[in-house]
Amino acid sequence: SQQGEEDPQALSIQEGENATMNCSYKTSINNLQWYRQNSGRGLVHLILIRSNEREKHSGRLRVTLDTSKKSSSLLITASRAADTASYFCATVIGNQGGKLIFGQGTELSVKP
Amino acid sequence: DTGVSQDPRHKITKRGQNVTFRCDPISEHNRLYWYRQTLGQGPEFLTYFQNEAQLEKSRLLSDRFSAERPKGSFSTLEIQRTEQGDSAMYLCASSLGGLAGGPDTQYFGPGTRLTVL
Numbered sequence: 262s263q264q265g266e267e268d269p270q271a272l273s274i275q276e277g278e279n280a281t282m283n284c285s286y287k288t289s290i291n292n293l294q295w296y297r298q299n300s301g302r303g304l305v306h307l308i309l310i311r312s313n314e315r316e317k318h319s320g321r322l323r324v325t326l327d328t329s330k331k332s333s334s335l336l337i338t339a340s341r342a343a344d345t346a347s348y349f350c351a352t353v354i355g356n357q358g359g360k361l362i363f364g365q366g367t368e369l370s371v372k373p
Numbered sequence: 374d375t376g377v378s379q380d381p382r383h384k385i386t387k388r389g390q391n392v393t394f395r396c397d398p399i400s401e402h403n404r405l406y407w408y409r410q411t412l413g414q415g416p417e418f419l420t421y422f423q424n425e426a427q428l429e430k431s432r433l434l435s436d437r438f439s440a441e442r443p444k445g446s447f448s449t450l451e452i453q454r455t456e457q458g459d460s461a462m463y464l465c466a467s468s469l470g471g472l473a474g475g476p477d478t479q480y481f482g483p484g485t486r487l488t489v490l
Binding site: 301302305361 | 406429478
């Protein structure tokens, strides 16, 4: 069974706008990762945030983590049509790495 | 860096047939993972290897599923007596393994899409 729930399930915005996706999870984690998946293809790792971190940036991406609320958010600033994809959060439990537990994903559509 | 490769990319089979998928990880990676993804869902963990040892198997991996990584390099996933419910995308990922308990970034292949008729 999947640990995470993502919100919203689908998001449609105009190019240039910001996109925010949220992820909630159930159990304590070691780290949380965000992945992107273009239609019918493999997943691309975007960013990893450890359980003792609260915020992380990578280019136009900003990730926050609130372990007290068991939630994370991914912000994509100044979105582009090429950002159109499904975005998944995935959690790692324990301290040995290992399996990722994915949420159900947010389908982002950026209209030019 | 050639990335993770999977073969075949698509497989159509009839119910009851056996199928085998192959995954070639990034060459220096010691961990290899298999996931299954159905339409509109996130990937679900199936199993993973550290070198040639299979360290964890999901309850999703019924007796009809078997995975191997004989020399700690490529891996195969076999499904025997396929059922229509096995139709999904099968994803492989590899990683270096977390150093001293640190994070373990997984790199995914393009997947094998299985359709069982």
